[in-house]
Amino acid sequence: MRIGKSRVNTLTADTFTRVYTNTLTEAATSVTISGLTGDTDEIYILRCKFKNSYAGDTTYYARPNNDSATNYGYQDLSGGDTTVAAGRVTNATGLIISSARAENHYVYADMTIWAKSGYLRTGKVVSANGIDGTTVDYIELLGLVWNNTADEITSLVILSDQTNGIGVGSQIDLYKLTRKT
Numbered sequence: 001m002r003i004g005k006s007r008v009n010t011l012t013a014d015t016f017t018r019v020y021t022n023t024l025t026e027a028a029t030s031v032t033i034s035g036l037t038g039d040t041d042e043i044y045i046l047r048c049k050f051k052n053s054y055a056g057d058t059t060y061y062a063r064p065n066n067d068s069a070t071n072y073g074y075q076d077l078s079g080g081d082t083t084v085a086a087g088r089v090t091n092a093t094g095l096i097i098s099s100a101r102a103e104n105h106y107v108y109a110d111m112t113i114w115a116k117s118g119y120l121r122t123g124k125v126v127s128a129n130g131i132d133g134t135t136v137d138y139i140e141l142l143g144l145v146w147n148n149t150a151d152e153i154t155s156l157v158i159l160s161d162q163t164n165g166i167g168v169g170s171q172i173d174l175y176k177l178t179r180k181t
Helices: none
Strands: 015-023 030-034 043-051 058-064 072-080 083-092 095-100 106-114 121-132 135-146 155-160 171-178
Touching (some): 058 106, 072 095, 095 121
Antiparallel strands (some): 030 155, 058 095, 121 135
16 A cells, blocks of 8 residues: 555564453363354464363363364473473373462463364374462473364363362363464
8 A cells, every 4th residue: 555655565474363262260170162164264363361260180171172082192301399200101192281289280282283184183182280379380392293184173072070170260271273375
């Protein structure tokens, strides 16, 4: 576009748009996000702040389309105190998000999921776990895969492996990629 003798260029870029947000007012074992179109949106970012309301260790997962089969895998790199560890799982029942080791501990996690069908659904998680006061129990970096290449992702179930492990004050946000053409 021209303005007088100057030329103004318009910059366009892909953006992420928040499509879901929920701050829990009651403890829950699972939260379902529905109405997704993974073949159109292609990439999702899940941001979670979990407060563990279970009196013990709690692990948090995401299940596309609530698929609970053992067709998930991950590679984990973690650091706690002065110890570094790595591990691999090839038969999980969900995309692992993170875990908290004790009641009232917090977890902050960002998960990116490449959602388009026709491909392995890959992703990654970066998290800070077991936060209490000024202590962070450990940090994690995970590479993830869901080997269902056929089904479009239309929902995402976020769950705890313990009853009501997602405590009051936990927040779940989901963003989708919005392409500019």
